[in-house]
Amino acid sequence: MKLVKLLSFCWAALAVAGPAMAQGAGDAAAAGGGISLNLGAAFGAGLVIIGAALGIGRIGGQAVEGMSRQPEAAGNIQTAMIISAALIEGATFFALIVCMLFN
Template sequence: MKKVLVLGSTLLFSLLFASLAMAAEPAGGGAAASLGTFFSYSVLAAGFGMGIAAFGTGIAQGLGLKSAVEGIARNPEASGKITVTMLIGLAMIESLAIYALVVALIILYAYPMTKPIAAALGFKI
């Protein structure tokens, strides 16, 4: 029941904040959005991407570490193999956040492609 309550309240608040962010109209009163608006959407997308990746990475690393510690507690003689496997697994999990960081940096700093993408999406350049 507690998980359902937490999930429901999280969903409610994220929908509430998303509706507040999307309720604002462009400065021109309905005119095409400018390149600055496109850049602010890019920053928002990069932030959400990194946030989701960091959340997933944290959950996965916590579960992996928990399982490794339980395995070592049950069989202390296998601690060497478990530790090596755990470190390799943690490195693979951490690569998720690194890939998300690379994609976020590409989104933020890919200036040569900013104008063609914004024009294709209908933003005023």
């Protein structure tokens, strides 16, 4: 069931990202890539977002579990969680920009 949800989310991400990165008729010939390059960038952007969402979700879940087990360490766990989530977001933005630049 999880695999079906993941595949449907990937398909939806590709369907939304494809038209957003579409080029005009004259631009496709100048770029030299055409539709295959657009699909590659859209697929790459979708994978980046899915990976970031899974990573941040896991960080949040594990942090809450750790805080419930050791309430006295909640401040340290929360600080580490925020720093880790920020690093993941930075890598995500970098990967998205790379996907858009090579469009």
